[in-house]
Amino acid sequence: MARGRFGVWYERQLLARILDRGMRGVDPLRGELLAPASGRVIEIGFGTGANLPHYPAAVTSLVAVEPSEGLAAHARARLAEWGRPSTVIVQSGARPLPLPDASFDAVVITFVLCSARRVPALLAEARRLLRPGAPLLLAEHIAAARGPLRLAQRLLRPAWQLCLGGCDPTRDPRPDLIAAGFDVSELREQPLDLPIVVRPGLLGCARAR
Numbered sequence: 001m002a003r004g005r006f007g008v009w010y011e012r013q014l015l016a017r018i019l020d021r022g023m024r025g026v027d028p029l030r031g032e033l034l035a036p037a038s039g040r041v042i043e044i045g046f047g048t049g050a051n052l053p054h055y056p057a058a059v060t061s062l063v064a065v066e067p068s069e070g071l072a073a074h075a076r077a078r079l080a081e082w083g084r085p086s087t088v089i090v091q092s093g094a095r096p097l098p099l100p101d102a103s104f105d106a107v108v109i110t111f112v113l114c115s116a117r118r119v120p121a122l123l124a125e126a127r128r129l130l131r132p133g134a135p136l137l138l139a140e141h142i143a144a145a146r147g148p149l150r151l152a153q154r155l156l157r158p159a160w161q162l163c164l165g166g167c168d169p170t171r172d173p174r175p176d177l178i179a180a181g182f183d184v185s186e187l188r189e190q191p192l193d194l195p196i197v198v199r200p201g202l203l204g205c206a207r208a209r
């Protein structure tokens with residue numbers, strides 16, 4: 001994430017707006033994805049808090065992990081109005097979080113693994129924090145399986161990453177999820193209402209095996 005005063009200004013003023021506007025197409029999916037969440041939830045890669053209005057009433061508390069200081073400022077403001085217990089942790093989810101093992105009833109990760117560094121470490125941390133049997137609720141755009149769109153994703157990747165905070169349209173998190181010990185059989189592929197380069201989507205619930 002960007003460092004220094006310009007970086008924080010960029011993240012707070014520009015990146016936050018780009019994310020809020022650019023991701024609106026997936027808002028209808030958020031409620032459906034988060035419907036099974038309940039109890040203590042941790043969201044890794046909280047961004048500006050686009051998932052917040054979609055958490056069901058059964059969610060009693062939320063820990064928001066967000067490494068960008070500029071975005072975390074938005075997150076704090078939004079959570080202050082949420083009316084349920086919440087905490088913001090400003091660090092990468094790929095580093096050990098100051099939280100006990102098996103302390104959450106759900107982990108939420110949406111549109112984060114496309115840009116995160118050290119995805120295996122992030123998923124290991126997600127698994128450590130989940131109580132046995134609890135869901136990882138996940139939504140990501142993924143690499144197209146084949147054809148012209150796959151080629152376009154590869155060709156556009158450098159410019160896309162440069163303009164959109166490192167977002168890589170050619171990733172698929174399933175191998176890393178499986179390596180981290182998650183069962184991915186409940187994840188489904190679904191087109192997303194996003195620009196065509198990031199239209200192939202993957203969403204649903206992954207559980208620790």
Ligand SMILES: C[S@@+](CC[C@H](N)C(=O)[O-])C[C@H]1O[C@@H](n2cnc3c(N)ncnc32)[C@H](O)[C@@H]1O
Pocket residue numbers: 001019023044045046047048049050051065066067068071091092093094109110111112115116117122
């Ligand atoms: C495209 S935004 C998605 C924000 C939000 N989850 C959503 O669904 O709109 C990606 C977010 O992932 C965060 N992120 C990137 N790498 C991360 C990491 N290693 N740990 C936690 N968050 C990370 C970014 O700071 C950014 O807020």
